[in-house]
Amino acid sequence: MPLIRQIRSLWKLSQAGQIARRYFVTNGFDGALTMLGILLGFYTGGEVPLVVAISACLGAAVALGISGFTSALLSETEERKKELKELEESLVAPLEGSDYGKASQITPWVIAAINGLSPFLISLFIIAPLWLEEAGMGLPLPLGPLETGIAFSFLAILFLGIFLGRISGTFWLWSGLRAVLIGLVTAGIIFLIGGNT
Amino acid sequence: MAIVKRILLDVLKPHQPGALEFSQTLADLDPGYRVNLRVEEVDENTESVIVVIEGEDIRFEEIGQAIKKMGGTIHSVDEVEAEGSPPASSE
Numbered sequence: 001m002p003l004i005r006q007i008r009s010l011w012k013l014s015q016a017g018q019i020a021r022r023y024f025v026t027n028g029f030d031g032a033l034t035m036l037g038i039l040l041g042f043y044t045g046g047e048v049p050l051v052v053a054i055s056a057c058l059g060a061a062v063a064l065g066i067s068g069f070t071s072a073l074l075s076e077t078e079e080r081k082k083e084l085k086e087l088e089e090s091l092v093a094p095l096e097g098s099d100y101g102k103a104s105q106i107t108p109w110v111i112a113a114i115n116g117l118s119p120f121l122i123s124l125f126i127i128a129p130l131w132l133e134e135a136g137m138g139l140p141l142p143l144g145p146l147e148t149g150i151a152f153s154f155l156a157i158l159f160l161g162i163f164l165g166r167i168s169g170t171f172w173l174w175s176g177l178r179a180v181l182i183g184l185v186t187a188g189i190i191f192l193i194g195g196n197t
Numbered sequence: 198m199a200i201v202k203r204i205l206l207d208v209l210k211p212h213q214p215g216a217l218e219f220s221q222t223l224a225d226l227d228p229g230y231r232v233n234l235r236v237e238e239v240d241e242n243t244e245s246v247i248v249v250i251e252g253e254d255i256r257f258e259e260i261g262q263a264i265k266k267m268g269g270t271i272h273s274v275d276e277v278e279a280e281g282s283p284p285a286s287s288e
Contacts, residue, residue, distance in 0.1 A: 087243075
């Protein structure tokens with residue numbers, strides 16, 4: 001069997017594509033909203049040293065990444081084991097050396113990597129303006145680094161919404177704006193809480 | 198040793214790979230193989246298929262391994278067509 005077809009077959013067998021897409025959006029959204037929440041918290045809280053904001057955001061990004069990776073790895077491994085066992089019972093034969101056996105071992109790692117990297121990379125993208133400012137390479141924008149970071153959060157949320165619209169076959173702009181609306185509601189709640197403390 | 202020209206197998210396999218990919222994989226084992234696959238019964242997790250393979254020299258072991266690798270199991274070999282190989286020349 002040609003190698004490409006084998007890889008494609010394993011990918012198809014494991015149905016990893018659709019699961020990975022779902023996890024990418026779900027956990028990516030987690031990352032974007034968490035960063036939005038932290039940045040808005042700092043923004044409403046008043047003057048905060050940039051290095052503190054970067055450390056807090058980076059800490060949350062790492063935690064989200066590790067949480068995403070480990071939770072997906074544990075749950076997917078168990079889920080795949082269960083599926084493989086059920087299939088083995090139906091076939092009345094072991095599937096250890098088969099493509100199914102291989103797919104059930106590899107897939108949890110691939111999905112875990114996507115689940116972990118998605119919020120981590122999106123968080124890094126969002127805190128990039130803060131980093132650049134701290135490194136003396138601030139973006140030539142009429143906004144401060146915190147405001148730019150908040151704008152980047154909405155950009156990431158819009159991108160995830162559009163991506164979701166593309167895979168679900170709905171109008172991409174509507175899907176993107178709906179995601180932004182969720183971000184705006186979140187921001188409103190944070191402002192409400194932040195303004196009262 | 199006689200050469201096998203045609204075999205008919207009763208195979209139980211998972212839904213994936215599908216009939217098309219399953220047949221292509223078996224046909225790819227040898228450029229001369231012709232594969233015919235018919236789905237007989239579909240269950241929740243599995244399907245029973247009848248696979249007919251024709252070729253100049255069918256290597257059953259290799260076919261069995263390929264089916265096993267795709268998660269299938271051969272229930273039975275229902276038909277075989279074999280041809281005696283010509284005796285080796287003494288010259």
